[in-house]
Amino acid sequence: MKRIKVNLDKKISTSYDITIGSDIRDRIGLMIMKDYPAGRYVVITDSTVAGLHGRAFMDTMKAAGLTIDLIEFPAGEKSKNMETALCLIKKLFDLGVDRNSLLIALGGGVVGDITGFIASIYMRSVPYIQIPTTLLAQVDSSIGGKTAVDLPEGKNLLGTFYQPKAVFIDTKFLETLSDQEYKNGIAEIIKYGVIDSEDFFQAQESGIEALKNRETSHLLKLIEQSCRIKKGFVEIDEKDNGIRHILNFGHTIGHAMEAESNFTMPHGYAVALGMIAISRICEKLHNLSVNETRRIEKLIAAFDLPPLIPTEIPTDGIISRLHGDKKKKDGKVQFILIKNIGKPFWNGGVDRSTLVATLEGMRK
Ligand SMILES: NC(=O)c1ccc[n+]([C@@H]2O[C@H](COP(=O)([O-])OP(=O)(O)OC[C@H]3O[C@@H](n4cnc5c(N)ncnc54)[C@H](O)[C@@H]3O)[C@@H](O)[C@H]2O)c1
Numbered sequence: 001m002k003r004i005k006v007n008l009d010k011k012i013s014t015s016y017d018i019t020i021g022s023d024i025r026d027r028i029g030l031m032i033m034k035d036y037p038a039g040r041y042v043v044i045t046d047s048t049v050a051g052l053h054g055r056a057f058m059d060t061m062k063a064a065g066l067t068i069d070l071i072e073f074p075a076g077e078k079s080k081n082m083e084t085a086l087c088l089i090k091k092l093f094d095l096g097v098d099r100n101s102l103l104i105a106l107g108g109g110v111v112g113d114i115t116g117f118i119a120s121i122y123m124r125s126v127p128y129i130q131i132p133t134t135l136l137a138q139v140d141s142s143i144g145g146k147t148a149v150d151l152p153e154g155k156n157l158l159g160t161f162y163q164p165k166a167v168f169i170d171t172k173f174l175e176t177l178s179d180q181e182y183k184n185g186i187a188e189i190i191k192y193g194v195i196d197s198e199d200f201f202q203a204q205e206s207g208i209e210a211l212k213n214r215e216t217s218h219l220l221k222l223i224e225q226s227c228r229i230k231k232g233f234v235e236i237d238e239k240d241n242g243i244r245h246i247l248n249f250g251h252t253i254g255h256a257m258e259a260e261s262n263f264t265m266p267h268g269y270a271v272a273l274g275m276i277a278i279s280r281i282c283e284k285l286h287n288l289s290v291n292e293t294r295r296i297e298k299l300i301a302a303f304d305l306p307p308l309i310p311t312e313i314p315t316d317g318i319i320s321r322l323h324g325d326k327k328k329k330d331g332k333v334q335f336i337l338i339k340n341i342g343k344p345f346w347n348g349g350v351d352r353s354t355l356v357a358t359l360e361g362m363r364k
């Protein structure tokens with residue numbers, strides 16, 4: 001088992017540990033019992049995770065001695081809203097949950113975001129622990145304390161910054177994950193290499209087969225390094241006022257494409273396409289070498305993340321969403337760009353014609 005500490009400013013938040021291992025569920029129960037004592041515990045999860053892992057998880061938690069209940073909601077982003085939050089809050093009241101209780105988010109990013117949100121407002125806040133079960137949640141959403149629900153006006157528009165007491169990552173959960181959800185996580189792992197570390201990028205290039213085959217030892221290394229990179233940004237900029245924006249690499253264009261597809265395009269695909277577009281822009285405007293652009297494209301393609309923008313998503317639709325975006329200055333859209341793999345920079349405004357040409361170049 002590996003342990004990483006997220007060191008936060010004591011005046012704002014308490015620091016916490018991320019524990020990573022494989023098949024460590026029984027130990028998670030014992031660690032929660034010992035290190036995070038509470039009058040009672042409530043697991044919040046979604047219907048899919050409840051069906052696959054709920055019973056076994058509850059059995060190990062009870063065996064460790066925890067007084068624990070489980071509540072669930074229907075799986076999927078469509079549940080990430082105030083209605084679900086209020087419904088879960090009502091169930092917490094019915095169970096008699098008070099400030100001496102602790103919530104446990106068992107699931108992907110949707111479960112983590114909504115549980116963190118509820119924990120931050122229920123009775124003016126109760127503690128919570130993240131146990132992420134998707135690859136995306138294990139390398140990204142469970143760390144950093146951003147909580148949210150969606151509004152009809154847009155995603156994540158209602159939320160708080162509220163750090164968990166601990167994060168426990170068990171790669172065993174990933175065995176039941178669909179290929180598509182697995183690839184969503186891979187896109188984020190590739191992003192970490194591109195924005196933070198040429199060495200990490202190289203480790204991914206030489207471990208393609210191992211990652212495809214979900215080899216435990218390789219996954220453990222990649223998850224650990226991803227968590228280390230993310231926590232580094234969170235420690236410096238907990239409230240996302242500056243340097244944490246770098247984690248949005250590939251996401252501004254990605255989000256525009258996701259929205260333009262009416263959220264039918266998987267997040268990982270959108271981020272992969274966003275990263276390719278930005279790399280090509282950096283090649284045109286900022287001397288990123290052709291070789292590095294190709295390496296990024298090749299790594300993305302190795303996991304069957306698509307290199308081409310589907311025809312149903314028109315260039316002008318993407319551009320007008322980007323221009324409606326708040327990150328705009330002097331008529332240019334602002335992106336996180338890279339000088340080299342591992343060397344990001346901000347404030348690289350990109351003009352409309354370069355954007356159009358780049359997106360059009362990704363059609364065939
Ligand atoms: N808070 C943050 O910093 C942050 C960062 C990135 C993304 N997010 C949010 O995270 C969400 C996306 O997260 P996600 O991709 O994990 O989505 P998700 O939680 O919807 O999970 C994807 C699907 O996988 C299923 N699933 C979960 N674990 C499983 C397992 N072990 N085996 C089989 N199926 C499993 C879920 O039931 C769901 O159907 C979005 O709402 C996004 O806004 C938050």
Ligand SMILES: [Zn+2]
Pocket residue numbers: 188251267271
């Ligand atoms: Zn993402």
